[in-house]
Amino acid sequence: MTRLRxxxxxxxxxxxxxxxxxxxxxxxxxxxxxxxxxxxxESPFTLExxxxxxxxxxxxxxxxxxxxxxxxxxxxxxxxxxxxxxxxRSGRRKNLYLSLxxxxxxxxxxxxxxAWMFLLRDTGLIxxxxxxIHVIREPLPMLYNEGAVILGLVYGFLPFTVLPLYATLExxxxxxxxxxxxxxxxxxxxxxxxxxxxxxxGIRAAAILVFVPCVGTYLTSDLLGGSKTILIGNxxxxxxxxxxxxxxxxxxxxxxxxVATLLLLxxxxxxxxxx
Amino acid sequence: xxxxxxxYAVCAYAFLHIxxxxxxGFSFNASKFTVWQGFSLDWYRAALADRDLIExxxxxxxxxxxSTVLATIIGTLAAYALWKRSSRLFAGSMYLSLVTPEIxxxxxxxxxxxxxxxxxxxxxxxxxxxxxHVSFSVAYVVVVIIARLRTFEPVLEEAALDLGATExxxxxxxxxxxxxxAVAAAAMLAFTVSIDDYVITSLVAGVDSQTLPxxxxxxxxxxxxxxxxAVSTIVVVALGVIVLISERLRSx
Numbered sequence: 337m338t339r340l341r342x343x344x345x346x347x348x349x350x351x352x353x354x355x356x357x358x359x360x361x362x363x364x365x366x367x368x369x370x371x372x373x374x375x376x377x378e379s380p381f382t383l384e385x386x387x388x389x390x391x392x393x394x395x396x397x398x399x400x401x402x403x404x405x406x407x408x409x410x411x412x413x414x415x416x417x418x419x420x421x422x423x424x425r426s427g428r429r430k431n432l433y434l435s436l437x438x439x440x441x442x443x444x445x446x447x448x449x450x451a452w453m454f455l456l457r458d459t460g461l462i463x464x465x466x467x468x469i470h471v472i473r474e475p476l477p478m479l480y481n482e483g484a485v486i487l488g489l490v491y492g493f494l495p496f497t498v499l500p501l502y503a504t505l506e507x508x509x510x511x512x513x514x515x516x517x518x519x520x521x522x523x524x525x526x527x528x529x530x531x532x533x534x535x536x537x538g539i540r541a542a543a544i545l546v547f548v549p550c551v552g553t554y555l556t557s558d559l560l561g562g563s564k565t566i567l568i569g570n571x572x573x574x575x576x577x578x579x580x581x582x583x584x585x586x587x588x589x590x591x592x593x594x595v596a597t598l599l600l601l602x603x604x605x606x607x608x609x610x611x
Numbered sequence: 612x613x614x615x616x617x618x619y620a621v622c623a624y625a626f627l628h629i630x631x632x633x634x635x636g637f638s639f640n641a642s643k644f645t646v647w648q649g650f651s652l653d654w655y656r657a658a659l660a661d662r663d664l665i666e667x668x669x670x671x672x673x674x675x676x677x678s679t680v681l682a683t684i685i686g687t688l689a690a691y692a693l694w695k696r697s698s699r700l701f702a703g704s705m706y707l708s709l710v711t712p713e714i715x716x717x718x719x720x721x722x723x724x725x726x727x728x729x730x731x732x733x734x735x736x737x738x739x740x741x742x743x744h745v746s747f748s749v750a751y752v753v754v755v756i757i758a759r760l761r762t763f764e765p766v767l768e769e770a771a772l773d774l775g776a777t778e779x780x781x782x783x784x785x786x787x788x789x790x791x792x793a794v795a796a797a798a799m800l801a802f803t804v805s806i807d808d809y810v811i812t813s814l815v816a817g818v819d820s821q822t823l824p825x826x827x828x829x830x831x832x833x834x835x836x837x838x839x840x841a842v843s844t845i846v847v848v849a850l851g852v853i854v855l856i857s858e859r860l861r862s863x
Contacts (some may be wrong), residue, residue: 340778341692346702348689348749350675352704355746356711359719362726401710408651415623422620425613433620434842435858440627442800444807447843450831451630454645457835462632464645494627523612545710553811559831576718576814586722589715590848600710 367586379580385587394588401567404482404557405550408489412546413539415472415490416497421527423498424505434502439453441495449488449559456484456560480562488556493546502546504538505531541603548596568592638840645835654841661827664842671823674737675805677742682805683798685745686752687790691782693753694760705750715812716747724787724815735817743815744808748801755800755861759793760786792860799857803850 367385369377423433440448455461456478463475464520478484512534516526532539554569561567566574567587575585627637638655642648658664659748693701708716720743724735763786771781787794809824816822 339718340782341695344688344692344766345698347685348701348753351746351749352708354722355723355742356704356708359723360616362661362722363715363719366722370624406851415626418616418619419623422616425616431862436624437627438858439854440631442803443631443847443850444824446807446809446827446831447634447847448631449828450839450843451634453831454835454840455630455632459645459833461637491626491630494623494862548710549712552714554712554714555828559828569717570710572714573814581653582722587716589712592712593715596710596712596715597707600706607701 345573355366363586366583367590369583371581371583385584386591388584389587389591392411396570397566397571397600398591399599400482400565401551401569404486404489404565404567405547405553408486408493408550409543409547411486412497413491413501413543414492416494416542417532417539420495420498420501420505421531437495437502441499445492446555449533449556451477452488452491453559456487479560480564482561482565484560485557485565485567488560489550489553492556496549497542497548500542501535501538504535505544508534544599544603545592548599552592554597575582634840635840635844635847638837638844640837643837654837655845656836658841661838664823665718665823667821667826670737670820673804674740674744674820674822675802678741678748678805679744679798679802681741682748682752682801684796686749686797686801687794689749690753690756690760690848691786691790694757694763705753708747709750709754713808713810716743717811720746720811721814735820737817737820739815740812740818740820740822743811744805747808747811748804751800751804752797755797756790758791758861759790762791766861796857796860799853799860803853803857807850808844 368381368383370382370384372378373380388446389398407558413428419437423430423437453460457463458475458477458479460479463472463476466472467475508531512530513526516530517523521529552569553567555571557565557567557570558573561570569592572585572589575581575588579585612678637645637647639650640654641651641653689701720739723851724739728734733846767785768781771785772778776784807824808822812822813825813828816825823842827839827842827846830836
């Protein structure tokens with residue numbers, strides 16, 4: 337068996353080595369090199385790229401990214417938990433309700449983000465309607481700000497929260513709920529004092545699974561945040577394209593990667609089974 | 612409480628689906644502006660006549676097809692091998708590739724390709740995009756196939772071996788047929804993640820390998836355009852059908 341197994345693992349091992357491991361290694365090396373005169377990389381080795389990340393200008397980008405991701409994650413949990421609870425208790429129709437969450441989960445994030453541009457911009461549907469019924473005279477500036485980015489993230493990642501929360505709720509021992517009810521607890525009390533504490537590990541895992549992509553977002557903040565809401569993802573992209581400062585971009589992406597990995601290690605095995 | 616949850620669920624589903632329904636609705640609008648002026652298919656005609664859109668859609672389909680075939684084969688073999696005996700190293704690196712922020716995957720692949728090009732006379736193009744897509748979609752395939760293998764009885768394979776099948780024969784004639792629906796489902800998911808990707812693709816694509824999401828992105832950044840609503844509607848409906856079939860196959 338071991339020979340066949342080794343043969344079967346060969347392609348994936350080659351692929352992972354060449355397209356995951358080596359590229360990350362290159363980025364790690366670039367992050368301690370100096371920017372070249374024409375945008376490439378040059379020796380000598382330096383840690384300056386990392387110390388520049390502490391510059392208030394870039395530090396604020398990091399803080400803003402964490403802050404926005406934290407708010408989006410909190411909102412996702414708050415909105416996602418009741419929905420997961422509803423699906424878990426919906427009996428026969430469960431599969432239909434689940435499909436309605438899975439469908440947007442796999443549909444184009446780009447197009448779903450564009451849908452909000454269509455709704456939020458100055459001549460978008462919401463402003464047009466509000467002006468037509470004379471609620472407002474000037475269009476409300478709803479697009480290109482932090483609020484729009486948070487809305488886009490919640491919209492994009494709500495299904496990410498619902499699915500693991502639903503999986504946790506499904507696994508829960510339901511007799512405990514009956515026990516609580518028998519002992520005189522109201523449904524609200526049971527949810528608050530039995531269901532939620534029992535689901536705490538699942539909630540924690542869901543939070544991290546949403547927080548990580550939110551912190552590293554590029555598309556949502558670029559389309560809905562405009563040029564004013566620069567997040568880590570946009571900083572990295574900019575350094576590798578327009579600014580052509582690869583060493584600095586490499587340092588920023590390694591820090592982002594480190595944050596993501598550390599958080600996900602905290603979910604550990606629990607996260608693996610949720611994927 | 613049950614009723615309250617149901618009311619809430621209606622609102623939540625409305626939040627998830629109404630923006631897309633509105634987007635699709637306005638793709639049939641006769642006017643260029645966000646004011647309803649009657650039904651029309653003009654924007655669909657405009658989209659189908661747009662050379663950039665068609666060319667990029669052809670690129671996207673080509674990239675998605677090739678990378679799906681490769682990722683499905685590599686991922687299925689890997690899932691089977693890892694099911695035989697798990698490996699923390701492989702499980703870890705799959706997991707890592709699933710959760711690495713897209714932008715980091717994108718720039719690291721870009722840096723990697725540029726580094727390789729120092730030794731080879733190549734440029735960014737369809738091949739680099741395909742390689743990137745195989746790389747990030749393989750983990751999805753592995754996850755789906757392993758889930759199916761968990762319900763497989765290893766005794767069936769042992770029986771085949773006892774009856775004189777080779778190891779590969781047992782895999783090909785006993786295990787693989789059992790996995791067929793999952794393989795199809797995994798391929799469909801790989802296809803959707805490939806055809807949908809913007810962030811990684813835009814970094815590793817060359818001038819001649821613009822994909823549909825790249826053109827959509829450029830149009831979206833320039834502002835709202837009803838033709839884009841039409842394209843979006845086509846993409847969402849097509850992807851939706853694929854995802855629903857894939858879900859069916861997975862739960863079968």
